[in-house]
Amino acid sequence: MPTIAELTLYPIKSCAGIALREAVVTPAGLSHQFIYDREWMVVDNTGRFLTQREYPKMALIQPAIRSDMLVLRAPGMLQLEIPLDLPAPEQSRTLQVQVWDDTVTAYDCDAVTATWFSNAVGTPCRLVRFHADAKRLASKKWTGDVDVPTLFADGYPMLLISTASLDDLNGRLQAQGRSALPMNRFxxxxxxxxxxxxxxxxxxxxxxxxKDGSIVLKPVKPCPRCPMPSVDQASGEFGPDPMDILQTYRANSLVDGGITFGMNMIVTAGEEQLLRVGDQVDVQLAF
Structure with a gap:
């Protein structure tokens, strides 16, 4: 019987994830201890988002949840603690930030946090948090004209990949004398x-x-891959890059010939239910 093998929450877009045993399924993605996936994002001085595509050392920024704090560590840096409580309206400073083609309101974290991230990433930048009143929706072209909220994810609330898909890719890599890649590359x-x-x-x-009820997740769009799978999540450096192998068999006409690996998902039933590693999965095929 198919099962959930891994769950990962990424509190800060393009930084390291947190492996979980269970997570709450929300319309905007996974949540744990009231922290949402991609709730925070690193931006440059113009408010545009930064990612591992340009700054691979972002992979080395490791978040952890401790009581009422998001604790961050990076090589050669003192740990940084960020309060999880939202700022009071009279104390909050907001910015207009850009993630792909969307511009949304975000809370601006303080100057100490900005300095920490600038040193960790290696370029002037700031950390922002998705504003409680902000609204960002996934593309209705793929959601069936349904309003699906998302925070700072590239476009959709969740990404799902099977272990067998990675095994197949790794078999192709190893057949050419190359090393297998871990799932965290994707x-x-x-x-x-x-x-x-x-x-x-x-x-x-x-x-x-x-254990608490049924959850229904629906794949809506194949995930086109960018250069990020070439970033070693353990070293924060580029290489080796699997895209040359993927492009030989994973070009997808549904996304104009883009190289796809994994499926973007939305939740259609079971909102606010707990999803656990080991839960059984019944796959309903589309044909």
Missing amino acids: RPNIVVSGIEAYEEDYAETFDITG
Whole structure:
């Protein structure tokens, strides 16, 4: 029986993730201890988002949740603690920030935090947090004209990949004398085991039986891959890059020939339910 093999929350866009045993499924993505996936984002002095695509050492910024703090560590840096409580309206400073083609309101974290991130990333930057009143929606072209909220994710609330898909890619890499890659190169929120390689591409829904009820996740768009899978998440350096292998068999006409790996997901039932590693998954195929 297919099962949930891994759950990962990424509190800060393009920084390291937190492996979880369980997470709450919300319309905007996974949540844990009231922290949401990609709730924070690093921006430059113009408010535009930064990622590992240009600054691979962002992979080395490690978040952890401790009581009422988000604790951050990076090589050669003292740890930084960020309060999880939202700032009072009279004390908050906001910025207009840009993530891809969207401009949204965000809370601006303080100058100490900006200095810490500037040193860790290696360029002047600031940390911002998605504003409680801000609204950002996934593309209705892919969600079936349904309003699906998302925070600072590239475009959709969740990304799912199967273990078999990575196994297939690694088999192709190893056949050419190259090293296998870990799943974190592709930064999924949900990893499913027990299905065939790339079966997620053809699923209509993933029906998950949890202890607290059923959850239904729907794949809506294949995930086009950018250069980020070439970033070693342990070293924060580029290489080796799997894209040359992926492009030989993963070009997808649905996204204008883009190289895809994994599926972007939305939740259609079971909002606010707990999803756990080990939960059973019933895959309903789209044909």
